[in-house]
Structure formats: C-alpha cells, structure tokens
Amino acid sequence: MTRHIVLLAYPNCQLLDVSGPWQVFASANALSPVPLYRLTLVADAPGRVMTNGGLAVHAQHAYHELPDLPALDTLLVAGGSGVIQARNDAELLNLLRQLAPRVRRVGSICSGAFLLAAAGLLDGQRVTTHWRHAHQLAEEYPALSVEPDALYLESGGRYTSAGVTAGIDLALSLVEADHGAALAGRVARELVMFLHRPGGQSQFSEILRGQQRAGPLKRLVDRLHADPGGAHTLESMAAQMAVSPRHLTRLFRRHLATTPCTYLTQLRLEQARMALLDEVQSVSLERLAERWRLGSAEQLRRQFQRYYGVSPSVYRQRFHTARA
Incomplete structure (x- = not known):
C-alpha cells in the first residue's frame, strides 16, 4: 500500500523542515522495489514558496485543495519564522480542523507546532518544539503539555518534533512504524546518519x-x-x-x-x-x-x-x- 504523505509549507518556512522529512520518505521509496510513499507539498498557492533561508521550494497544490487529494495518510506541518503569520490564517486553521479526523497522522516539525496548536489540534497532548520556542508555546497554549527537551513525541495521534534535524528523526520513526527497523536503518545509512535518535532523547548534546x-x-x-x-x-x-x-x-x-x-x-x-x-x-x-x-x-x-x-x-x- 502506498501511503500519501503531505507536507505543508508557507512563506518563510524552514527549508530543512520540508526537505529533511521529504528526503527520508523519498529515500524509503528509492530503497524499495515498489513505491511506499506518495509525496505532496502544499502551500497557500501552487508554485514557488520562499523559505526563510532564501531558497525556494515548489508546491504542487494549494492547501485548499487538500480535501480533494486522494487517500491522505500523514500531514506534516513545517516550522519557520513564517508560522506566526500562517497561524493567523483562519481559512487554513479551519481546514486543518476539518482534515484532522480524516488523516491517520498529523504532525509538526519545529515551530510548526504553533500552527497545530492554533487550530486546537494539540490540546491536552504532550508536545515538543524547538527549545528556543518551548516557553512561548507553553505560555500561549496552556492546554498543551510542553516538553522542551524531547526530540519528538507522539501523543493522542499527534506527532511533534524539535528543531530542524529532529524532523528527520521523526520521519525515520514513521518509516520504522510503517515498514520496520530494517528499512529505517537502510534509509539512515543512505543519509549517513545513525538509525534515529530516540524521541525522548535530549535535544542537546x-x-x-x-x-x-x-x-x-x-x-x-x-x-x-x-x-x-x-x-x-x-x-x-x-x-x-x-x-x-x-x-x-x-x-x-x-x-x-x-x-x-x-x-x-x-x-x-x-x-x-x-x-x-x-x-x-x-x-x-x-x-x-x-x-x-x-x-x-x-x-x-x-x-x-x-x-x-x-x-x-x-x-x-x-x-x-x-x-x-
């Protein structure tokens, strides 16, 4: 079965929050005799999305097309400085609320947790984000139980991860859950990294x-x-x-x-x-x-x-x- 993974970007998102998890799933496809994942990037409009590092990515669809995309399995939201503006987009927040019950896994990388929190999708859950933003997340969304030192967490079907490279660890854990440790290990080797850091491991060395x-x-x-x-x-x-x-x-x-x-x-x-x-x-x-x-x-x-x-x-x- 091919699982449909959707990554949501927006202007001034963090480039590696998009490209890191994307490459994990793409590498899983490359190492499998049959496609395991269908990958889609969505944004406020199709086409060029400028990241906060100055490098653009290309969205295939606008996020308002999400309900029409076939068999959504996993929705991951990128982080980045642009999340502050994105979480004020009422249309996007409503869409996330409508989609969440239909998607098997909903998650965020880094400060993308602010967008899910604004939509009310993390209430009552244990969550994490980049250590620099953890206090702000806890202060602005008191219904969340923020754990500032975890790399990634799963709670109530919601997945959150810490800054930047922790999104890769989260994606590897999803590949392992879907297809086993052997494939996740091969992907990690392909990406020249250790299998993946346990989610509860400290964000810091x-x-x-x-x-x-x-x-x-x-x-x-x-x-x-x-x-x-x-x-x-x-x-x-x-x-x-x-x-x-x-x-x-x-x-x-x-x-x-x-x-x-x-x-x-x-x-x-x-x-x-x-x-x-x-x-x-x-x-x-x-x-x-x-x-x-x-x-x-x-x-x-x-x-x-x-x-x-x-x-x-x-x-x-x-x-x-x-x-x-």
Whole structure:
C-alpha cells in the first residue's frame, strides 16, 4: 500500500523542515522495489514558496485543495519564522480542523507546532518544539503539555518534533512504524546518519552543553575532552585545578550539575558509542571497556543502557542492519 504523505509549507518556512522529512520518505521509496510513499507539498498557492533561508521550494497544490487529494495518510506541518503569520490564517486553521479526523497522522516539525496548536489540534497532548520556542508555546497554549527537551513525541495521534534535524528523526520513526527497523536503518545509512535518535532523547548534546556551562572548569573540561581515555582520577583532576577533590566536586555540581567522575564517564561512553559506529563488525565490549577505562564489559553494558536508553548490542545490531 502506498501511503500519501503531505507536507505543508508557507512563506518563510524552514527549508530543512520540508526537505529533511521529504528526503527520508523519498529515500524509503528509492530503497524499495515498489513505491511506499506518495509525496505532496502544499502551500497557500501552487508554485514557488520562499523559505526563510532564501531558497525556494515548489508546491504542487494549494492547501485548499487538500480535501480533494486522494487517500491522505500523514500531514506534516513545517516550522519557520513564517508560522506566526500562517497561524493567523483562519481559512487554513479551519481546514486543518476539518482534515484532522480524516488523516491517520498529523504532525509538526519545529515551530510548526504553533500552527497545530492554533487550530486546537494539540490540546491536552504532550508536545515538543524547538527549545528556543518551548516557553512561548507553553505560555500561549496552556492546554498543551510542553516538553522542551524531547526530540519528538507522539501523543493522542499527534506527532511533534524539535528543531530542524529532529524532523528527520521523526520521519525515520514513521518509516520504522510503517515498514520496520530494517528499512529505517537502510534509509539512515543512505543519509549517513545513525538509525534515529530516540524521541525522548535530549535535544542537546550533554557534552557540548557541558563545555558551554563549564565556567571556571573550562580548562579542565577541555583537557578531559581532548583525552577522555587518559588516567584521570578525582585527585589528578583536582590537582590540575589546584583545589581539593571535595572543592572540585562542589564546582562540578555548581556549574555542571554532576560530579567529576560522572562527567568523565559520560565522555568515555560517547567515545565507546562512536567506536561502535566505526567498527561495527570487529569491536568487542571488552576492548571498548578497556580502551575507555569503563570497567568490565558488563559495566559498560549497564552504563550504556542507562545513559543512551538502549543496549550496545541493540545499537550495534541496528547500525549493522543499516550498513547491510
């Protein structure tokens, strides 16, 4: 069965909010012996739609033609600065309300959530959007339960995602739901990315965020990033800062909301995760645990599961599927 996916754009939408999910579905088609998705781009009028990056996309239909399009399966709304004007379009809001009960999946990328919220389609649901706009979304639409740190969420048949590249993760999750992990993995491999980040994963890299918040710890944090596999101990790290171990722990808690040893473990786990991607067929957990000073293979397995929400074997299996 070919599923009809419609993406809704408008002037000054975010280019990647349109092209990212579109390419995921297009790649799924290219990797399948039969077409899996029919893709349609709609806007206020057919033809050229200028995105907020200055590059135009071409809409095949006007949004008022949506009720006449055959067998709509999924409707995704792009985000972008133009959403502020789009959500004031009463005709578009009414159309979305009418269409929603007839469409299996309705979702948004990034600030596209504002358009669905204005139409009343997210009331009572858990939703997310770009972290920069999450507070505004929650303030303007109190009937929503906004989770600002999620990559994407499904709640009550509504799908919302965070900024820009999270729309790709959302689209991959839809492909996996429709056609299984093997195809989603092949699409991810084709797009040179990991299978897809779990929806509940933080929008931020904890490691990058640590570097940004480090304050007086920045020199030490930079050294740890440069050599996470080094023979670092609480005492040696404290000595580099010319403070006591107890005071170093206080500094880490104050500026990074963690302990020095936990922060170092996260750095090492990130190196182990990247090694799993680089050496899918040959790497062993024993080798990784030894290389990155993460204890035994079982200790690495438990810490990996706790931090990434998936076991190393599942992570490796999924990427191996994509590579194959």
